[in-house]
Amino acid sequence: MNFNDYGLMATFSSAKDIYHACLKVREAGYTKWESFTPFPVHGLDKAMGMSRSKVPRFTLAGGLTGFTMATLMVWFMNAYDYPLNVGGKPFFTYIFPFPVMYEMNILLAAFGTLFGMFFLNRLPRHHHPLFENKSFLKCSDDRLTIVIEVIDPNYDEEETRKFLENLGATDVEVVQEDN
Amino acid sequence: MSETASGTGGNNKLFSYALIIGLAGVAIGLFGVWNDFSEGSSRNLFSWIIGLAFWMSVAIGMLFMILLFHIFKATWPIVIRRQLEHCMTAFPVLALLFLPLIFIANSDEDMPQVHSHPSSEIRNDIPTGKDGSHGATADAGVKGDAHHLDDGHGPITKKRGLLWKWLALDGEPHHDVLLEKKEAYLNRDMFTLRFVIYFMVFCGLGLFFRHASFSQDKDGDAKWTHISIKMACVGIIAMALSTTFAAIDWFKAIEHHWFSTMYGVWYFAASMRAALAMTVIICFFLATRGNLKGLHNQAHRYDLGVLMFAFTIFWAYISLSQFFLIYNADIPEETFWYNIRQFDPYNPDVKNSWYPIGMCLIFCNFLFPFFYLLFYRSKIVAKRALFIACWILFWQLADIYYNVLPGIDPNTVAVEGAFDYTVRQFSFTSFDFASLVGIGGLCAAAFFWSRGRSEPIPICDPRILECINHHE
Numbered sequence: 001m002n003f004n005d006y007g008l009m010a011t012f013s014s015a016k017d018i019y020h021a022c023l024k025v026r027e028a029g030y031t032k033w034e035s036f037t038p039f040p041v042h043g044l045d046k047a048m049g050m051s052r053s054k055v056p057r058f059t060l061a062g063g064l065t066g067f068t069m070a071t072l073m074v075w076f077m078n079a080y081d082y083p084l085n086v087g088g089k090p091f092f093t094y095i096f097p098f099p100v101m102y103e104m105n106i107l108l109a110a111f112g113t114l115f116g117m118f119f120l121n122r123l124p125r126h127h128h129p130l131f132e133n134k135s136f137l138k139c140s141d142d143r144l145t146i147v148i149e150v151i152d153p154n155y156d157e158e159e160t161r162k163f164l165e166n167l168g169a170t171d172v173e174v175v176q177e178d179n
Numbered sequence: 180m181s182e183t184a185s186g187t188g189g190n191n192k193l194f195s196y197a198l199i200i201g202l203a204g205v206a207i208g209l210f211g212v213w214n215d216f217s218e219g220s221s222r223n224l225f226s227w228i229i230g231l232a233f234w235m236s237v238a239i240g241m242l243f244m245i246l247l248f249h250i251f252k253a254t255w256p257i258v259i260r261r262q263l264e265h266c267m268t269a270f271p272v273l274a275l276l277f278l279p280l281i282f283i284a285n286s287d288e289d290m291p292q293v294h295s296h297p298s299s300e301i302r303n304d305i306p307t308g309k310d311g312s313h314g315a316t317a318d319a320g321v322k323g324d325a326h327h328l329d330d331g332h333g334p335i336t337k338k339r340g341l342l343w344k345w346l347a348l349d350g351e352p353h354h355d356v357l358l359e360k361k362e363a364y365l366n367r368d369m370f371t372l373r374f375v376i377y378f379m380v381f382c383g384l385g386l387f388f389r390h391a392s393f394s395q396d397k398d399g400d401a402k403w404t405h406i407s408i409k410m411a412c413v414g415i416i417a418m419a420l421s422t423t424f425a426a427i428d429w430f431k432a433i434e435h436h437w438f439s440t441m442y443g444v445w446y447f448a449a450s451m452r453a454a455l456a457m458t459v460i461i462c463f464f465l466a467t468r469g470n471l472k473g474l475h476n477q478a479h480r481y482d483l484g485v486l487m488f489a490f491t492i493f494w495a496y497i498s499l500s501q502f503f504l505i506y507n508a509d510i511p512e513e514t515f516w517y518n519i520r521q522f523d524p525y526n527p528d529v530k531n532s533w534y535p536i537g538m539c540l541i542f543c544n545f546l547f548p549f550f551y552l553l554f555y556r557s558k559i560v561a562k563r564a565l566f567i568a569c570w571i572l573f574w575q576l577a578d579i580y581y582n583v584l585p586g587i588d589p590n591t592v593a594v595e596g597a598f599d600y601t602v603r604q605f606s607f608t609s610f611d612f613a614s615l616v617g618i619g620g621l622c623a624a625a626f627f628w629s630r631g632r633s634e635p636i637p638i639c640d641p642r643i644l645e646c647i648n649h650h651e
Binding site for chain 1: 499502503506507509553555650
């Protein structure tokens, strides 16, 4: 078995501590890092400097695609390929087939949302190095954790460890990943 | 009352302004109603009912919002709910302002000189063929006769039918088959009785929630919250029924030959949009220069914006469904309602004045707010939310016009073989303006009057902190 360093994990004991720690980590210019808490901490996303989710763009793209596809489909079937006179109504209008366009719009918008979220979160993902770390499991109970990854350009094991300890971390340890 | 003390002066001033403007507008509007009633014409009566329909929709929507907030035990809108409770004082005012129409509905006066009405001359110009024509013209003459049996398409003989045409046939001999079938519901006594019931529900529920919330300010007892939740569960059923039937009685029955099961829901959807838009406007001003500064924040704006977005879609869904079903079924008893809103009945190629308004309802009342509200920043930036709220309120008024005004003119003399009606075309008169401003002014005065009588927020609500600390 071959082990590599994955990152440095710092544990905090209160929401207030981790909130201020996140502000400092962001100010220090780290980019490849993440925080883990057992409950939602309001404002933590802003403290971490995270922008709004990009999922809505996938939703919009999906919705527009669905609407256009349904419009083309109805036009092709009812007005081009096999025109059929139903009660003297026009072969193609937006009125009678509107439920088709509307439903396709919603369906593909929902697909866009779901798969866009999967794509942005890089899901499905079966494994994460943090799962093998025993003390990480505490962050589903009463510990709040910040992990700075090795691949971060500012990462330096000694300095980053010191930096995290100065932020008030109760415990800082190296997390390894299985190659 | 220490918190309100600083704002009391400004509030009293606003109350006086609203009261003066309201009384002036109402006086002009009612003068128009009285004038038209004595002359036997109807346009100013429509000004009045459009004003009522618009402000009723705002008040009804707000009452629905209070009910929904209680039913869902929502904590985020508690600060907002207090502003809605102030608005509930508008219901008794609206009931009072509705009374003139109820008096008209119960009047027994005859229409003056049915024969010489100008619209009958227009009718006689219409070519009806040469030999077969005498039947048609003679028929038209007979229908103009006040003492003959009426089939519901001719001119009215009683002034009470100026607004709701069927009222003129009520209690008179007539051949209006559709009205005969609907007479168990559409009759004068039931109409008046239902008016009383609707306003008992509106005023009763509205003032009850206001009272419960204000009482809690004084004694801090959590029982008021529990009572309100229970009351809301019962109240929402009463409100759903009252709103549906009120919309049918007051607005849909203007065209009593028509059928639609969506109409009550349409009015509900439109009401919710109007109420949400008005709430955003009220909260904007209270949060920027009133006493909600720091209490009504970004998260509240966001949630109100999301609700505006949701009800924009809901309104479109309901409005489209009504049109869609009638279009696809293609039954003349139903399609005429949309036909008169699109083209001239004598020449279907010529669009009438309602056609551009109908198009605006699709593009301006739905599509633009829909795309605008899709964006996150449109909901959280206060001025952007204010803009779309004003926009929605403006087109809500257009929607009311579109649904209420274009009835068939009751002074029309029918001509067999041709379309037997003229359609009231779109117009915005000074009496419309006076009614809207007047009724709105008195409702605003009621709002300011109530604001001077309570704390700006429900200070003793058990969950008020959750509202103030509300987070996205």
